[in-house]
Amino acid sequence: MIRHSARALHDANLTPFEQNLVDTLNDVANTPDAPQFDAVIIKRRIRRRRSTVTGLVLGAVVIGGGATALALTGTSAGSSPSDASKAGVAASSSPSPSGTPDDAPMAWQDPAAALRDQGGEIWADTGRRTGAAHFPLPAQPHAGTVWTSIECQGSGKVTVTVGPSSYTESCSAGASGTVNADQLPFSTPATHFEVTGDEGVTWGVAVGWSRTAPGH
């Protein structure tokens, strides 16, 4: 076993108690054999999330009036396959042609979960839908970062348009999704967003906000 010691030096300024603590921590750290972490598996797990996170940095424009509660009753040409799907029920997908783990059908991931991972406040969650739909956004009360998370399954594309900018995610039946974070700069605050999915593509979009800058 390779011994690891993050603190190899014996600091002359340490008290005996502190030195004992240092030695103990190093002993304990080397007690178990470290497991093998596989970068390929890690990346595969990320791809399986099939979430696309888009960071949208808003300017310091403060809109009067607080954020309105957002009920997703936007005009929709699409449909919602199942109310239960909002709770993260596994979606059906095409069986894998090769049967390899990479191509295995995936469980549907809640796009809002990716936003919560960023520490964001959820503004909108469309649930699982197909076709095209548009939804209102609350007034942005503060400068900050608006996040858009896309989950999709099925062969085709999903385009999310927020204000003057749009983002297109290529979706596939297999595990080809990615976790991305691109900026879509907006010159004006967005009041709504639109989602258009190709035929055969099921999508879910969540929009959120955080005070902190992306990456923090």
Next chain:
Amino acid sequence: MRKQTFMDGADPAPPHKRAECPEVAFEDFVAHRSAALFRGAYVLTGSREAAEDLVQETLERACRRWRKVAAAESPEAYVRRIMVNLTNDRWRRFRRSKRLDLMGETFPADEYARLDSRDQLIRALLQLPMGMRTVVVLRYFHDMPDAEIAADLGISATTVRSQLARGLDKLRAQLPSPVRQQTEEVAP
């Protein structure tokens, strides 16, 4: 208006999709640094299972923002910061599985006395609140200066020093007196 990207603040965002992380650099990092990360996680959580979970999640997060990690002055320090913050964020979950794996292991007979002292010290460490424990581990395991600990945890250097002092006091107080005496006797 500020322009930033989530994955790499120094790099203008491409119009659309971006790869999740470069193949070679991330794989190299995982191959060479994950064991050290795991040992730090093990000291922090006291549980092999929790440490594995913590490192796995840390590496996933690092992969998702790899360009920013790779551009950092010290990618390992950056990833360790992710891990430490995850630890504190998710302490409630780890607390449920808190367990000392070393208790189930067997050691040579001549190691018993030393291990007894060691185990009591580690038990005492695991009784510390997670924030305080993190400060102690960063200082005495990762050998980080107060200012660096403060920056990583988003607290003041004064708070770091206070947490360290209180942490050491608590560790001493929780050890039975024979162990305390033993640790004093090893003084040079």
